[in-house]
Amino acid sequence: MLKRISTLVVAGLTAAALAACGTGGSGGSGGTEGGGGGGGDAIVMGFSQVGAESGWRTANTKSVQEAAKEAGITLRFSDAQQKQENQIKAIRSYIQQKVDVIAFSPVVESGWDTVLKEAKDAKIPVILTDRAVDSADTSLYKSFLGSDFVEEGKKAGQWLVEEYKDGSDTVNIVELQGTTGSAPANDRKAGFAEIIGADQKFKIVASQTGDFTRAKGKEVMDAFLKAQPDIDVLYAHNDDMGLGAIEAIEGAGKVPGKDIKIITVDAVKDGMQALADGKINYIVECSPLLGPQLMDLAKKVVAGESVPARVVTEETTFTQEQAKEALPSRQY
Numbered sequence: 305m306l307k308r309i310s311t312l313v314v315a316g317l318t319a320a321a322l323a324a325c326g327t328g329g330s331g332g333s334g335g336t337e338g339g340g341g342g343g344g345d346a347i348v349m350g351f352s353q354v355g356a357e358s359g360w361r362t363a364n365t366k367s368v369q370e371a372a373k374e375a376g377i378t379l380r381f382s383d384a385q386q387k388q389e390n391q392i393k394a395i396r397s398y399i400q401q402k403v404d405v406i407a408f409s410p411v412v413e414s415g416w417d418t419v420l421k422e423a424k425d426a427k428i429p430v431i432l433t434d435r436a437v438d439s440a441d442t443s444l445y446k447s448f449l450g451s452d453f454v455e456e457g458k459k460a461g462q463w464l465v466e467e468y469k470d471g472s473d474t475v476n477i478v479e480l481q482g483t484t485g486s487a488p489a490n491d492r493k494a495g496f497a498e499i500i501g502a503d504q505k506f507k508i509v510a511s512q513t514g515d516f517t518r519a520k521g522k523e524v525m526d527a528f529l530k531a532q533p534d535i536d537v538l539y540a541h542n543d544d545m546g547l548g549a550i551e552a553i554e555g556a557g558k559v560p561g562k563d564i565k566i567i568t569v570d571a572v573k574d575g576m577q578a579l580a581d582g583k584i585n586y587i588v589e590c591s592p593l594l595g596p597q598l599m600d601l602a603k604k605v606v607a608g609e610s611v612p613a614r615v616v617t618e619e620t621t622f623t624q625e626q627a628k629e630a631l632p633s634r635q636y
């Protein structure tokens with residue numbers, strides 16, 4: 305009992321400390337405030353972002369911040385630096401602050417039931433954006449807005465099947481996975497495996513996390529190149545890891561896009577540039593521009609209106625030729 309009380313006190317203090325720095329600087333699990341124009345009746349949204357691990361994430365943060373401003377919603381924003389514990393602290397702090405709605409992009413899928421229950425008990429609606437949770441009780445959140453990551457993995461696999469349809473030689477694939485335990489890493493892996501699994505010639509010879517970052521993508525690709533003498537294809541769960549891997553491949557004296565074919569996911573500008581330059585072969589789009597839809601959902605949820613339990617983002621794919629066409633007008 306005593307232990308439980310002291311845990312609660314510590315949690316309370318942490319939340320209070322977080323609340324205190326809510327209008328302070330950026331980064332960490334603290335927060336920054338923006339939007340809303342300071343109007344008295346403005347909806348207040350607490351948003352816990354995963355981090356700033358990729359170009360996708362930067363574009364997503366910008367979209368959320370701009371859309372909040374546009375919608376007249378006061379945004380309390382915190383960056384969890386890819387740590388679940390920071391997100392849980394931020395959510396508890398938002399509960400304490402009695403915000404009108406909480407939105408967050410869960411870094412991993414598991415382990416959210418307790419804090420989501422706390423929000424529900426406090427009658428604060430929660431909207432999941434970008435990434436899913438695996439909670440069995442779906443009443444813990446109002447809606448989940450984001451991409452279909454399994455579908456993205458399938459699209460990557462389908463391109464590969466088509467690309468190698470005329471050959472029977474073994475195709476050796478290395479895979480750079482996203483953050484371990486995250487929905488996009490789990491689902492992009494599963495969707496891809498399902499499609500290529502139908503043909504024995506496709507072999508995943510190595511698969512490891514690169515944590516969705518460029519630096520880790522390079523580091524892990526370096527190790528793959530040393531351990532695997534014959535790599536035909538790299539499948540990276542995002543552009544940033546693919547871009548890091550390109551540096552490793554060039555460093556090893558090989559030609560990315562030719563000696564090793566590369567498929568990535570996201571289609572951020574840097575990725576699209578590498579695709580147009582022939583260093584990447586195919587990109588499956590994943591849109592980070594979720595802000596406007598999130599604000600619409602938030603307004604409805606706060607007004608007590610019903611919203612769809614799942615809102616799937618519409619996305620496309622890009623070949624090298626299509627990337628050249630799309631680049632000039634690419635928003636992110």
Ligand code: GYE
Pocket residue numbers: 357358359360361434435488516541542543544569570590
């Ligand atoms: O693909 C990756 C980012 O959750 C969809 O997270 C997002 C992923 C995105 O770091 O670049």
